[in-house]
Each structure stands twice: as structure tokens, then as C-alpha cells.
Amino acid sequence: MPKHISAIVFVLIFILGFASPVQAATLRSTWVENEIYQYNHPFASQLPQELATKMQKMKASPFAFYRGTDHIFYRDMQTLPSSGFVNSSTSAIWLEGDMHLQNLGGMRDSNDNNVFDTTDFDEGYLGPYVWDLRRMAVSILLTAKENGLSSSDAQDIVRNFLDAYLNKMSDFKGTNDELSYRLESGNTNGVVKDLIQKASDNSRSSLLSKYTQLNNSNNRVFQTPSELQPVSGSTYSDIAGTMSSYIASIPSSKRYNNSYYALKDIRLKLGSGTGSLGKYRYYLLIEGPSSATDDDRILEMKQEGSSVVAIAVPGLLPTSVYGNQEGARVAIATKAMLSNTDPLVGYTTVSSIPFMVHEKSPYQVDFDYTLLTTKSKFMDAMGYAGKVVAKNHAISDKDYDAAIIPVSVDKEVTETMQGMPNLIRYELMKCCT
Secondary structure, rough: OHHHHHHHHHHHHHHHOOOOHHHHHHHHHHHHHHHHHHHHHHHHHOOOHHHHHHHHHOOOHHHHHHHOOOOHHHHHHOOOOOOOOOOOOOOEEEOOOOOOHHHHEEEEEEOEEEOOOOOOOOEEEOOHHHHHHHHHHHHHHHHHHOOOHHHHHHHHHHHHHHHHHHHHHHHOOOOOOHOOOEEHHHOOHHHHHHHHHHHHOOHHHHHHHEEEEEEEOOEEHHHHOOOEOOOOOHHHHHHHHHHHHHHHOOOHOOOHHHHHHOEEEEEEEEOOOOEEEEEEEEEEEEOOOOOHHOOEEEEOOOOOOOHHHHOOOOOOOOOOHOOOOHHHHHHHHHHHHOOOOOOOEEEEEEEEEEHHHHHHHOOOOOOOOHOOOHHHHHHHHHHHHHHHHHHHHHHHHHHHOOOOOOOOHHHHHHHOOOOHHHHHHHHHHHHHH
């Protein structure tokens, strides 16, 4: 493991409070370095340059390191108890799995609503509801520190996030309001409202102009900047050969005519994200609703592995639920926790590697936490984040598929926490600070 990672490991140990004596921190540092190596080494042979990029990104800040080491978080969840505010019904609900600030963003749903919501479900899996809260709480503390806020202000922001979550869960109890709940420009303020507006101002033509061009035959193809690399003929053929499997993975009610999915070009996408660097990610250009060149669609095909949540609770989500296909797991998690889901969400397998497929949306804008420069801005934004996580959990219960989650999660969480809101705040703050 590169030596420069050691310094970030050491810093993170003290920020998260995993160890205080220098000797204990040194032991933890050695363990963390080994975990990073063991987790990432399997990808070294396929995209070594992407792993180098991942290590470079991770050393930028403790938060960047945290983004790239979700597997370590779940190693720790194996030993950190959740008793007192988790019962049998709330210990196995759908989790986003890698809940942090930059997995939130502005987007447009399939009903053309511009909303603030969760943007990534690669680690979607079952587990105790508090794990999503803990992971977000730590990301708040790290980004607040990076933005120059005091420790006491950061802890107030975490409490506000938790209060917003619990209050919204209580609001959902006994109703079906979660099924239509969304955060839009009309019921948000500040940075979040600006983010939603920015997403709504985007256009398909601008996305196509960014990544594609018309060739001499007036056919649209990908450009070839450094982050979009041509693929070999065999890779192109392998991906093209799995398109029928991808199409079949889409429910018939959301499936378009086969001509919609006609493949026009493929590129290997480099440099995206942090935790997923080292895995294959392809952009696929398809025909879209007509033969015109201005309504083509870009699909993102992401290699998927086992969810990191399964490190802490192996087998909690039966493989029969997703046919032992990790791309299918991500597709199911996405549809469980989002309303009006992208109709192009599906999955396929290329050369024995599972992939999740969805549209590279022109209207998705990542959350920029560097804009949260004051306590009031941060408090406001994380109040909305708490509501989003509550919505994720509430709509993915029996409302989505009672065969997976047979209970009302909003009811169970609210009743479990009845009269104990300070306990969950105390326990979460204790584990995160």
C-alpha cells in the first residue's frame, strides 16, 4: 500500500475516535492499510491506472479517504452494537449502503419532477437502519471540519440531520405519504434549492455535446477525451452481445421497442467516483426514441461486486432475491428506494462480470459540500438530507415488496424510538466523534 495513505489513515483514526493512544493508532493504521490492500488488490489486474487514481483521490482529505473505504466502515459495524434502538423488524431494511454527502444530488425523475434525492445504490443491501445514519453522520463531521466549522457546530448539524430523519419517519407513520413525498424547489431553500434548480436548467443537448459528436457520415459517436477510452473489438462485441439480456432485465411495462436500445458506440469511462475506481465503467450510446441524432441516450454500465454491507451481515439479503447477480441487486435497491425510477435501469453480465445499467442522466447534478461554508447553510441542507434518508427507508419496506421487507419501516422505527430520540442521538454521536 502506498506510504502516503498512512498519513490519511492516522488522521482519520483520530477524527473518528477509533483510537487515542499513539500505539493503538499505529496498530489500527497497520490493520487499515491491510484492509485497503485486500479489498482493492483483486482489481489491480484489470484497471491498474484507475486504482492509482483512487489512491491519489483518497489522500486529498479525510472525507475523500472515507469515501474510498466503505468496506472498513462495515468491518467496524460488525463490532459496534445497535441495541436499544433496533429491533428485529428494523435490523434488516433496505440500506443505501454508502450514505454520504456526495451520494446525494439534484435530478429529474421519470415523471419530470426535479428533485433532491439519493444518486447511488451500488452498495444497496439489507441491514439495521442506523447504519445509513451513522455513515452519513461521519461524512457530515468530516466535511464540516474540512469546511472550517467547529466541532460543536458539526455535532449540532449531525443532531439536526438525525432529528429530521426521525421527525419525517414519524410523519410517515400511519400514512402512505412517503410514496408521493419529494423535495422540490417549492419546499426547499438554500444550497439544496439551488442544486435542484441547477439540475432543471440542464439539457440533453448539452450532455450530448459534452461527450459525443457527429462524424463525417452524420452519425453520432463518442468523442475520445482522456476519460473516454475506445474499447477493443472483442470488448465491443461482448457488450453488444449482452444488450438483449439487458433489455430483458427491464420490466415489460417500462420496456421500449428494441430499436430504442440500438447500440451506436461504446467507451470505457475513467476517473469517475472514488470507491468504485478500479471497476469497469462503460458509456454506451444508444438510438433513443427516434432515428434523429438529437435524442440519443447515454447509458452507464457499471461493474458491480458484493455489497460492502454484506461484510457485516453476510447472507442477510438472500441471493434468490436478486438471482445471485450483483447488478440485479443494485437495480432492485435503486427501484426500492427511489420514486419514479429511471426506466432504463437494468442489468446484464459481460464475460462473467455483473453490471448494473442506467441512463447517464443530463439532469443529475452532484451535491457540492464545499458550498456549506456556514453552520446555517449546513444545518439547512442536512435537514433535507435527513428527510431523504427517511423517505428511502420508508418507501422500500412492504410498500415496495413485502416478500423482502414485510413490515412498515416508518412505523417500526417511530415506535422503537418513541420517547427515546435523545438515545439515538447520543449513541450515534458517541460512535462518530
